[in-house]
Amino acid sequence: MKIEYISIEDIKPYNENAKVHKVKQIKQVADSIKRFGFAQPLVVDKNNELIIGHCRLEASKELGYTEVPVLKMEELSDKEVKALRLADNKLNESEWDMALVLPELKALDTDLLKLTGFREDLVLNPDEERYTKKIVPPVYEPSSQKPLLSELYQNLQETELLEKIKNTPMEQEEAEFLREAVHRLTRFDYKKIADYYANTENEGLKAIMEDLALVIIDYDKAIELGYIKLSNDLLLNDDEE
Numbered sequence: 001m002k003i004e005y006i007s008i009e010d011i012k013p014y015n016e017n018a019k020v021h022k023v024k025q026i027k028q029v030a031d032s033i034k035r036f037g038f039a040q041p042l043v044v045d046k047n048n049e050l051i052i053g054h055c056r057l058e059a060s061k062e063l064g065y066t067e068v069p070v071l072k073m074e075e076l077s078d079k080e081v082k083a084l085r086l087a088d089n090k091l092n093e094s095e096w097d098m099a100l101v102l103p104e105l106k107a108l109d110t111d112l113l114k115l116t117g118f119r120e121d122l123v124l125n126p127d128e129e130r131y132t133k134k135i136v137p138p139v140y141e142p143s144s145q146k147p148l149l150s151e152l153y154q155n156l157q158e159t160e161l162l163e164k165i166k167n168t169p170m171e172q173e174e175a176e177f178l179r180e181a182v183h184r185l186t187r188f189d190y191k192k193i194a195d196y197y198a199n200t201e202n203e204g205l206k207a208i209m210e211d212l213a214l215v216i217i218d219y220d221k222a223i224e225l226g227y228i229k230l231s232n233d234l235l236l237n238d239d240e241e
Contacts (some may be wrong), residue, residue, distance in 0.1 A: 001071055001072065001073065002071075003041050003069050003070065003071050004069070004070060004072070005067045005068065005069055005070070006048070006067060006068070006070050007066060007067055008057070008060060008061060008065060008066055008067065008068055009066075010048050011042065011044060011048055011050055011057060011068070011070070012044075012047065012048055012049040012050065013049075013050050013054060013057060014049055014050050014051070014054070014085065017050075017054050017085070018086070018089075019054065019055075019089045021054060021055040021058060025055060025117075026055060026058045026059050026062060027059075027062070028115070028117055029055050029056060029058075029059040030059035030060075030062045030063050031114070031115055032059075032115050033056065033059055033060065033063065034063060035115055036115075038056070038068065038069050040053070040056070041053070041068075041069035041070055041071045042056055042057060042068055042069065042070050042071070043070070043071045043072075043073060043084075043088075044070055044071075044072055044073070045072075045073060045074065045076060045081050046072070046073075046074035046076075048070075048072075049081075051073065051076075051081055051084055051085050051088070052084070052085065052088045056068075101118070102122060102123070105118055105122055105123050106123050108123075142194050142195050142197070142198030142199070143195050143198075144199065145195060145199070146195065146196055146199035146200065147192040147195050147196055149196070151189065151192050152188065152189055152192050152193050152196060153186050153187060153188045153189065154186070154187055154189075155182070155183075155185050155186045155187070157182075157185050158182055158185065158186075161178075161182050161185075162179065162182060165178045165179060165182075188214065190214070190215075193209070193214050193215060194215055197209055197214070197215045
């Protein structure tokens with residue numbers, strides 16, 4: 001196999017390509033090709049039908065290129081071509097370790113950062129430390145009044161739903177599952193919860209309230225327990241090739 005340059009007009013896009021490429025992503029890939037060149041050639045079959053590189057092909061057209069580097073895989077059967085086309089997209093999917101990504105991004109100049117596909121607001125000034133331990137949750141100034149437990153939460157639908165579960169024929173385990181699910185509708189008044197926490201002398205109760213993140217005193221502990229976390233889906237650009 002060897003890489004050769006052929007006319008864009010000779011390349012046949014695969015009409016049933018299942019991977020969606022948005023306009024924004026095509027523009028980003030075009031910017032990358034313009035700056036770095038073709039780090040990866042397009043891949044075509046024996047009939048010059050595209051196997052890998054649909055986004056790069058569209059980006060090349062945006063750049064006005066007339067020829068692109070191509071790797072021909074003429075020995076593949078039709079079924080192998082289909083499998084490779086799907087595998088190339090699917091097997092490249094994986095999560096990012098943001099603890100390693102962020103230092104890499106911070107080492108880049110702004111013009112290079114824009115070419116990575118990551119959001120620019122991931123990298124802030126050193127004094128802001130947005131993605132370290134600086135967390136800005138609601139901060140309550142507890143009062144000296146201890147509220148009633150009934151004031152700490154409400155679930156207006158609980159009675160109705162529990163009665164409905166009770167009167168609906170189902171297995172006992174199914175009923176137990178649905179009774180647990182009812183708690184999802186509970187709304188907590190965190191201001192009053194903070195007041196209750198501040199005015200109780202039961203240290204064991206306080207510890208459990210912290211474990212449940214009803215109050216957050218130790219952010220590291222809350223992160224360890226999974227109540228506070230950074231989501232890769234929010235940190236990353238969702239347009240992938």
